[in-house]
Amino acid sequence: MSTNVQLEIFEGPLDLLLHLIKKNEVNITDIPIATITEQYLATLELMQTLNLDVAGEFLVMAATLIHIKSRMLLPAGETAPDEDEDEGADPRDELVKRLLEYQRFKDAAEQLEQREVLTRDVFARNAAPTETPTPAGFREISVLELLAAIQRVIERLPKDVVHEVILDKITVRQKMTLLLDRLRAQAQVYFESLFDDAKTRMDVVVTFLAMLELVKVRAIRIVQEELSGPIMIEAAVGMDQAAEQVTLDEAEEEQHGT
Amino acid sequence: MEREDLKSVLESLLFVADGPVPLQRFVEIVNAAGKDEVSGALRELQGDYENSKRGVRLVEVAGGFQLRTAKVNADFVKKYLGGRPARMSRATLETLAIIAYRQPITKAEIEAIRGVDADGVVNTLLERNLIRAVARKDVPGRPFLFGTTDDFLQLFNLKDLGQLPTLKEADEIRLPELPGESEQVALEQAEAEE
Numbered sequence: 001m002s003t004n005v006q007l008e009i010f011e012g013p014l015d016l017l018l019h020l021i022k023k024n025e026v027n028i029t030d031i032p033i034a035t036i037t038e039q040y041l042a043t044l045e046l047m048q049t050l051n052l053d054v055a056g057e058f059l060v061m062a063a064t065l066i067h068i069k070s071r072m073l074l075p076a077g078e079t080a081p082d083e084d085e086d087e088g089a090d091p092r093d094e095l096v097k098r099l100l101e102y103q104r105f106k107d108a109a110e111q112l113e114q115r116e117v118l119t120r121d122v123f124a125r126n127a128a129p130t131e132t133p134t135p136a137g138f139r140e141i142s143v144l145e146l147l148a149a150i151q152r153v154i155e156r157l158p159k160d161v162v163h164e165v166i167l168d169k170i171t172v173r174q175k176m177t178l179l180l181d182r183l184r185a186q187a188q189v190y191f192e193s194l195f196d197d198a199k200t201r202m203d204v205v206v207t208f209l210a211m212l213e214l215v216k217v218r219a220i221r222i223v224q225e226e227l228s229g230p231i232m233i234e235a236a237v238g239m240d241q242a243a244e245q246v247t248l249d250e251a252e253e254e255q256h257g258t
Numbered sequence: 259m260e261r262e263d264l265k266s267v268l269e270s271l272l273f274v275a276d277g278p279v280p281l282q283r284f285v286e287i288v289n290a291a292g293k294d295e296v297s298g299a300l301r302e303l304q305g306d307y308e309n310s311k312r313g314v315r316l317v318e319v320a321g322g323f324q325l326r327t328a329k330v331n332a333d334f335v336k337k338y339l340g341g342r343p344a345r346m347s348r349a350t351l352e353t354l355a356i357i358a359y360r361q362p363i364t365k366a367e368i369e370a371i372r373g374v375d376a377d378g379v380v381n382t383l384l385e386r387n388l389i390r391a392v393a394r395k396d397v398p399g400r401p402f403l404f405g406t407t408d409d410f411l412q413l414f415n416l417k418d419l420g421q422l423p424t425l426k427e428a429d430e431i432r433l434p435e436l437p438g439e440s441e442q443v444a445l446e447q448a449e450a451e452e
Contacts, residue, residue, distance in 0.1 A: 011349055012374030057374050101371055104425050108355040109348070111423050116415045122315075122326040123335045124412075126276040 013061030014102045016043060021099070028103075029096055033072055037065040068092055146222065149231055150208055153195045157204065170203075173249055175210035180243045183220060183235045191222070191231035217242045259290045264299045265306075272303075278322025278412065320411035321418060353379045354388060358410065359425055362392050362403035380404065388413065 010016040020039050021028055041062060047054050071091040116122045182189060194211065198204045211233065214220045219242030224231050259267075267288060271279065284296045291299075300323055304316040314325045327335050346354075353376060356368050368376045383389045388410045391402040406419070416422065 011352070012372055014373040055374065061373070098371075098373070102373065105352055105355045105359070105371060107426055108359060108423070109351040112355055112358075112414050113346070113351055116326075116329055118326075118413045118415065121329045121332050122317075122415065123332075123339070124324055124326045125273075 012055070013040075013058050014099060016040065016058070017061070017095075018099060018103060018106075028099055031092055031096070033065065033069050033092060037062075037069050040065055064095065068095060145224070145231070149191055150204070153192060153198070153204055154201060157201060158199065170206060172206055172210045172213060173246055175206050176214055176246050177243070179207075179210055179214060179233075180219065180239065180246065183233065183239070184243075188232050188234045191233055194233065214242060217245070219243070259288070261299060261302070264288065264291055264295065265303050268296070268299055268303060272316065272323060272325045275324065278318075278320045278324040278408075280322040283322070317415060318417045319415055320408045324412075326415075349374075349379050350382060354383060354406075354410070357383070357389050357404050358406050358419070358422060361405035362395075363405075364395050364401040364403055366401060368404075 010019065017036065017040065020036050020043075021031060024032070024035065024039075026032055026036075044054055044058055044062060047058075068091045118124065179194065194207055195204055198207060211220070211222075215222060218236050218238035220239065221234050221236040222231060223234060268284060271284065271287060281293065281297055281300070284300070285291070285293050288296060300316070304318075307314060307316050313328050313331050315328055317324055317326050319326075349372075352372060353368060356371050357363055360367070360371075365376050365380055368380070380389070384391075386409075387407055389404045390407050392405040393403045394400040395403050410416075411418065
């Protein structure tokens with residue numbers, strides 16, 4: 001197998017089959033089933049090697065292909081008697097029908113996309129963008145990037161940890177309050193600066209959890225201007241509400257002596 | 259009412275309207291003019307916008323009339339509004355196309371055409387109000403039948419469902435440029451560059 005395999009993301013087994021048919025420049029109504037099956041299975045294997053989640057539908061199609069292939073090998077008229085298909089019918093017919101039907105809708109989808117799409121090509125009064133606007137130029141950040149960032153923070157921690165057993169009992173809630181206070185003073189802070197005071201892994205984890213908790217209640221937003229650029233934390237719509245809730249929870253916790 | 263006055267009234271109404279206005283609604287409001295007259299005036303207005311180099315167009319969409327910005331100005335309008343339009347994935351577009359042409363249709367029927375699970379996509383489309391459950395199919399399990407909404411028509415600038423281009427017949431289908439993919443990538447890049 002070639003070393004620079006380009007794996008496109010396929011919408012499903014039919015999508016993958018259409019791709020293979022195109023790649024091999026063969027006629028859809030006369031699919032060389034052995035070749036296509038082989039390439040189909042190779043792609044599946046590649047997907048598995050890359051740890052991509054191969055959905056069950058891909059496997060069902062693999063079985064279908066192998067079944068068709070085996071029936072193609074039988075001389076005409078020797079189909080198994082329990083198969084109530086038309087004598088001499090091409091075993092590929094059913095699949096071809098499905099592929100053509102799917103292709104029709106792929107074409108239709110393309111035509112839809114070429115129309116003047118509201119909020120993309122044309123705008124109307126009150127045609128608010130369907131997503132909440134983020135400040136120009138900022139993109140939302142993926143969990144993976146976030147995990148990579150926290151990994152960097154942890155690696156930066158001093159290696160020679162002094163084992164003093166004075167546990168700063170700072171809770172996630174307290175940390176949330178601190179974080180909110182800070183964002184009230186400053187509209188935007190660097191993600192990494194949240195961990196400036198962190199001395200132990202525990203500090204980092206508590207701060208990180210507090211941050212995630214605030215994202216969950218939409219008090220803050222994590223954005224990044226460009227790929228692998230600095231990650232920024234900024235106040236979001238639910239901030240004041242979240243601040244109130246945190247204060248309430250904190251008071252309650254103190255009452256219960258936790 | 260003079261034709262020019264009527265057009266002026268209609269233009270004002272269109273200006274304040276926050277959605278497509280059906281012809282009948284104009285007739286009710288204007289009162290002094292009949293359906294044909296209003297319809298004629300709207301056509302003229304439509305032509306006026308078209309022929310002048312103005313930044314708005316009068317379009318017939320989702321069973322009504324609406325002022326929309328000219329396509330050539332899209333980038334400026336986007337810059338002003340600041341938001342990003344929700345981009346549609348291939349899965350979403352394909353599913354939407356299937357529903358548009360085959361409505362009313364169940365989720366299982368959509369899955370049979372696309373060959374993959376449709377749960378997530380159908381939910382997204384429901385959330386975005388582009389489709390809705392129109393009835394239940396009289397088969398075991400009584401699954402929901404889905405159809406498109408007015409928002410769908412508005413999104414794709416369609417007057418009604420009859421304006422959808424006819425589906426290609428089997429022999430018209432040329433295989434396959436992996437449709438949409440290159441354009442979508444280009445679109446994405448264009449948006450990213452902004």
